[in-house]
Amino acid sequence: MAATNPSPIHRRGLMLVLSSPSGAGKTTIARGLLERDAGITMSVSVTTRQMRPGEVEGLDYYFIDQQRFDRMAETGDLLEHARVFGNCYGTPRVAVEDALGAGRDVLFAIDWQGAQQLAQNARDDLVSVFVLPPSVSELERRLRGRGQDSEEVIANRMAKASNEISHWPEYDYVIVNSDVDESIAAVEAILHAERLRRRRQIGLPEFVRSIQDTL
Ligand SMILES: Nc1ncnc2c1ncn2[C@@H]1O[C@H](COP(=O)(O)OP(=O)(O)OP(=O)(O)O)[C@@H](O)[C@H]1O
């Protein structure tokens, strides 16, 4: 069988951000996408929040103390950071830059403040998706059903959901997470289409010219 030519077109990595009110399902959708798409890497955040039962260091988060968090923020080791529900969260810079440099896409499950900071620094590389719950009662049911937070924490998150949702117009795409599989498929479709954006295809003008030159 004849060997096929390697593609002359390379792709610029993109940053795919999922935001939502707490409990709407962005982490669930992110995990589903990671299982289906080998070309995307999850950004693992640092946080000062207490570890929940079942969470794994380095997989769900890097759990660090306030002093270390403040040092990372001061020295520019965080690509973005924010205080959310009384705890600090941030995206370690090096892991993201290494993945993008290797031509991989990076997935983030972060809040609107983090999405705004990424947009300020790298708008062209950012694709943002806002995830809405199908209803308020379902959002509360999911937060409670997760079985990991106290009533006080759940009440605080429900109280802040309206503010988080108010940022939906800042996002490129909005989905309503009713059925998990449909939501994962929707985000997968967004990712596939965004990968084909003209500006992300490095070498495309040269490739088109070479075709035109041989016509
Ligand atoms: N479409 C869905 N239908 C039913 N349950 C869902 C759906 N999506 C997610 N869930 C469930 O809702 C709960 C919250 O989901 P998840 O942890 O993914 O939310 P989140 O938006 O990442 O929350 P947080 O911002 O607090 O990290 C989980 O128990 C998850 O299994």
Ligand SMILES: Nc1nc2c(ncn2[C@@H]2O[C@H](COP(=O)(O)O)[C@@H](O)[C@H]2O)c(=O)[nH]1
């Ligand atoms: N700006 C950032 N927000 C983040 C980051 N990692 C998570 N988050 C947001 O925090 C809330 C709460 O998360 P939980 O794990 O305590 O339920 C979540 O809704 C995310 O939006 C981050 O690195 N930067």
